[in-house]
Amino acid sequence: xxxxxxxxxxxxxxxxxxxxxxxxxxxxxxxxxxxxxxxxxxxxxxxxxxxxxxxxxxxxxxxxxxxxxxxxxxxxxxxxxxxxxxxxxxxxxxxxxxxxxxxxxxxxxxxxxxxxxxxxxxxxxxxxxxxxxxxxxxxxxxxxxxxxxxxxxxxxxxxxxxxxxxxxxxxxxxxxxxxxxxxxxxxxxxxxxxxxxxxxxxxxxxxxxxxxxxxxxxxxxxxxxxxxxxxxxxxxxxxxxxxxxxxxxxxxxxxxxxxxxxxxxxxxxxxxxxxxxxxxxxxxxxxxxxxxxxxxxxxxxxxxxxxxxxxxxxxxxxxxxxxxxxxxxxxxxxxxxxxxxxxxxxxxxxxxxxxxxxxxxxxxxxxxxxxxxxxxxxxxxxxxxxxxxxxxxxxxxxxxxxxxxxxxxxxxxxxxxxxxxxxxxxxxxxxxxxxxxxxxxxxxxxxxxxxxxxxxxxxxxxxxxxxxxxxxxxxxxxxxxxxxxx
Amino acid sequence: xxxxxxxxxxxxxxxxxxxxxxxxxxxxxxxxxxxxxxxxxxxxxxxxxxxxxxxxxxxxxxxxxxxxxxxxxxxxxxxxxxxxxxxxxxxxxxxxxxxxxxxxxxxxxxxxxxxxxxxxxx
Numbered sequence: 001x002x003x004x005x006x007x008x009x010x011x012x013x014x015x016x017x018x019x020x021x022x023x024x025x026x027x028x029x030x031x032x033x034x035x036x037x038x039x040x041x042x043x044x045x046x047x048x049x050x051x052x053x054x055x056x057x058x059x060x061x062x063x064x065x066x067x068x069x070x071x072x073x074x075x076x077x078x079x080x081x082x083x084x085x086x087x088x089x090x091x092x093x094x095x096x097x098x099x100x101x102x103x104x105x106x107x108x109x110x111x112x113x114x115x116x117x118x119x120x121x122x123x124x125x126x127x128x129x130x131x132x133x134x135x136x137x138x139x140x141x142x143x144x145x146x147x148x149x150x151x152x153x154x155x156x157x158x159x160x161x162x163x164x165x166x167x168x169x170x171x172x173x174x175x176x177x178x179x180x181x182x183x184x185x186x187x188x189x190x191x192x193x194x195x196x197x198x199x200x201x202x203x204x205x206x207x208x209x210x211x212x213x214x215x216x217x218x219x220x221x222x223x224x225x226x227x228x229x230x231x232x233x234x235x236x237x238x239x240x241x242x243x244x245x246x247x248x249x250x251x252x253x254x255x256x257x258x259x260x261x262x263x264x265x266x267x268x269x270x271x272x273x274x275x276x277x278x279x280x281x282x283x284x285x286x287x288x289x290x291x292x293x294x295x296x297x298x299x300x301x302x303x304x305x306x307x308x309x310x311x312x313x314x315x316x317x318x319x320x321x322x323x324x325x326x327x328x329x330x331x332x333x334x335x336x337x338x339x340x341x342x343x344x345x346x347x348x349x350x351x352x353x354x355x356x357x358x359x360x361x362x363x364x365x366x367x368x369x370x371x372x373x374x375x376x377x378x379x380x381x382x383x384x385x386x387x388x389x390x391x392x393x394x395x396x397x398x399x400x401x402x403x404x405x406x407x408x409x410x411x412x413x414x415x416x417x418x419x420x421x422x423x424x425x426x427x428x429x430x431x432x433x434x435x436x437x438x439x440x441x442x443x444x445x446x447x448x449x450x451x452x453x454x455x456x457x458x459x460x461x462x463x464x465x466x467x468x469x470x471x472x473x474x475x476x477x478x479x480x481x482x483x484x485x486x
Numbered sequence: 487x488x489x490x491x492x493x494x495x496x497x498x499x500x501x502x503x504x505x506x507x508x509x510x511x512x513x514x515x516x517x518x519x520x521x522x523x524x525x526x527x528x529x530x531x532x533x534x535x536x537x538x539x540x541x542x543x544x545x546x547x548x549x550x551x552x553x554x555x556x557x558x559x560x561x562x563x564x565x566x567x568x569x570x571x572x573x574x575x576x577x578x579x580x581x582x583x584x585x586x587x588x589x590x591x592x593x594x595x596x597x598x599x600x601x602x603x604x605x606x607x608x
Contacts, residue, residue, distance in 0.1 A: 244571075248541075251568035255590035256499045262593045263507035272510050293499065338541060 001054045004123035008050030011202035014209045016043040022222050031085050032222055038078040042182075044071025046202055053124030061118045061125040069109035073102045073136070076143035079179065083147050086175065087154055088440070098143060105139065108132050121196050129192040137189060144183050151176035168437045174215030182208040234427035238370070245336055246304050253293035253300070260286045304332075317439070319462050320358045322386050322393055323348040329365045330384075336370065341379045349387040353462040356439040361459075364435050364443075367428040368397045368455045375401030375453065388461060395457040403449040412445070489604045490514045490533035494524035494550065495566075496542040504537065507593055508600075521545025525553055533561060534604045537596075540567045540578070551581040562603045566591060 019039025026032045048068030055061040077098040084091055108114050114136070115127040129137075155176055158169045185201030185208075215221040264286050266272075273279035326346060330337070337344060354361070365384075372382055376399055385396040404412060413433045436443045440460050447453035491513045493504045501517040508515050516531060518524035520542045528536065536554075540547035551563060564585040565578055575586050585599055 244569075247570065248568040251589040252497055252500065255568075256497075256503055258590040259500075259503045259507070259593040263503065263510075266507075266594055267510055289499065289503075 002124050005050040005053045007206075008046045008053070008202045011205045011209075012043045012046035012050060015039045015046065015205055018209050018213060019043070022216070025216075025222060025226075029222075031082070034078065034082040034085055035222060038075070038082055041071040041074045041078050042205060044068060045075065046205065049199075050202075052126075055125065058118045058120075058125060062115060062127060065115060065118065065125075065127040066110050069114075070106065073105045073109060074099075076140050076147070077102050079183075080143050080147045080150075083150060083175075083179070086172075087150070101139060105136050109136070115192075119194060121191065121198075123198060126191045126199070128194065129189075133192065140186065144186065148176075148180055148183060151179065170219050171215065171221045174211060174219060174221060178208045178211035178215065181211065230427055231431055234431055238367075238428075242304070242336065245334075246300065249300050249334075250297055253297040256293045257290050260289055317355050317357055319353040320356045320361055322352040322354060322361065322395060322459070325358065325362045325365055326384050326386060326395070329362055329369055333366070333369060333373070337373060337382075340373065340376065342373065342376060343381040345381065345383040347383070347385040347387075349385075352386050352388065352393045354393050354439075354441075354459040355462055356441075356459065360435045360439055364432045364439075364457065365395065365397070367432050368457075371428055372397060372399035372401065372453070372455075375399055377401075380452075391461050393459045393461045395459075396454055397457075398452060398454040400452040403451055404445065404447040404453050405449055406447075409445055409447065413443070488512050488514050489535070489600075489606065490516070490531055491535050491537065491600070492516045492518065492524060492527055492531070492533040492561075493537045494518045494521060494542070494547075495537075495539040496520060497539075500539075503593075508597070511597060521547065521550035521553075524550060528554065528559065528561065532559075535562045535564065535600050537564050537566055537600075538583075540565060540569065540574070548578065548581065551578065551583060555582050562600075564596070564599065564603075566596070 016039055019036045022032050022039075023036035045068050048064050048071075052061050052064040052068065055064055077095065080098065081095050084095070111132065113130045113132040115133065116130040117128050118125040119128050120126075151172070155169075155172060158172065181204050183204075185204040187197075188199035188201040190197040191199050212221070220226055264282060267282075268279060273282060326348065330344065330346070369382065369384070376382070380400040381398075382400075383396075383398045385394075385398075387394050387396075413429050433443050436457060436459075442458045443455065444458070445453055445455045489512075491508050493501055493508075493515065494517075495501055495504075496519055498519070501519075505515045505517055514533075516527045516533065518527055522545045524536070524538075525545070527533075538547050538550060545553075547565060547567070551565075554561065554563065563583045564587060565583050566587045566589055567574075568589045570588060579586055584603060587596065587599075
């Protein structure tokens with residue numbers, strides 16, 4: 001075997017291994033599947049080129065290089081598709097057109113107008129471009145170019161908006177860097193025009209693999225499963241806390257059901273219903289009450305189990321009414337809230353629809369409200385305000401707890417940071433930040449030691465404008481703008 | 487003179503059930519939705535037995551018991567709660583209650599306990 005084949009084959013193998021690894025991390029995630037498909041294209045390219053260098057017959061070599069184009073023609077569109085998915089941009093029509101064009105090039109690549117022949121260089125045979133190769137290079141550069149511009153634009157925009165510390169931004173940074181390194185592998189085309197320029201593209205691909213692997217391990221890129229495991233861990237800890245509440249809540253309807261039935265049987269047994277028709281009427285009343293109370297018990301269980309269930313329904317975003325989320329969370333936390341003497345106030349604005357995953361938004365609010373309650377000892381005030389600010393939806397969750405010193409403002413969002421000792425998992429706010437960002441929003445806090453803390457969730461709004469605010473909300477908005485505790 | 491019973495719970499369904507049962511058993515029953523309201527009735531009517539829930543809006547059970555014991559009112563207090571919590575139980579019992587029962591207690595059992603406390607032999 002020609003030694004020049006080896007590096008290409010190794011790079012091909014590494015890429016495929018990474019692709020398979022990412023795929024099996026979360027086979028259900030579209031993003032992971034797209035990445036896997038992308039690595040297959042790269043694998044096909046490098047594998048057949050690696051083989052091609054070792055072939056002695058020029059005809060067979062040309063055939064092998066044409067096989068490599070089964071992968072190459074799809075590299076640009078796979079890339080773009082993956083990046084759009086990562087950034088949450090949906091352009092199904094564009095993607096479909098680009099895939100169609102790629103298929104067309106796939107057919108063309110098997111003709112003599114695409115590669116006319118092979119030429120012998122010091123590293124082995126290499127295909128030579130025909131007239132149809134020119135439009136392909138143009139197409140390739142255009143798609144890869146727009147993909148790069150998109151990534152760089154998103155990076156700059158994130159930087160300007162001050163997202164640099166943001167979880168997703170860190171992922172984007174590594175993603176952009178590794179893909180841009182991979183793109184430079186396309187200089188391999190120079191040798192297709194008769195110039196003896198060694199195609200070192202496999203080196204870039206190897207760097208690409210190393211960098212992405214690092215990002216996966218360090219920044220949980222493409223690693224939804226591990227995040228989900230962390231969530232599950234946190235959820236279990238939270239559930240332990242809430243189980244006491246469920247236990248208490250379910251006993252009231254059971255008490256009414258059991259008590260009414262016992263009382264009825266007792267009275268029936270000693271002939272207390274006089275006249276006897278009274279027994280029939282009483283039994284009707286009691287059965288009606290039983291049905292009501294059983295329904296109530298079912299409702300309590302339903303609320304609990306809908307919270308327990310944890311799954312990512314893909315990217316299922318819909319228009320979510322933030323106020324409904326707030327109300328559901330407060331209802332669910334009713335027990336936890338009532339064990340302390342907390343005053344709870346809500347000021348909910350109108351028309352607050354955000355494009356988000358409903359369960360995730362509830363989980364965010366839930367975690368913050370629970371934190372706020374735990375921060376306040378026996379007494380305090382919890383207020384939740386939802387309002388519009390231009391085209392944003394703000395949710396302000398304010399407590400009168402001990403407050404968070406300034407130097408910890410950033411730290412509280414880090415994983416495994418907890419002030420609650422045995423009670424906390426240290427994941428609550430970390431998960432909140434992750435979920436907020438997943439839903440296109442931002443989270444920040446303002447706090448003054450001794451006065452309390454306000455968490456501000458900031459989501460893009462489905463609608464726009466500033467209307468439907470009452471005075472309280474306008475006040476809250478002002479406070480929010482000027483810094484609530486300054 | 488029929489024995490007087492005061493039931494304090496923030497759930498109307500529970501109040502109705504208790505009232506229905508004990509009225510047929512010959513008790514004079516009053517009901518209240520929170521501790522403050524219950525205390526007013528207690529001062530006026532002086533019932534022999536109070537059935538008390540712990541978790542309520544205004545005054546909760548704790549406050550009610552403290553207030554009653556401070557005033558030296560010698561009524562029997564039976565706590566009926568949905569909580570299964572030993573520390574809570576110890577704390578409430580230390581305030582001076584005559585029984586601590588967990589929901590869903592049998593209403594017949596409850597009736598027997600009350601009758602024992604007020605000295606009615608069945």
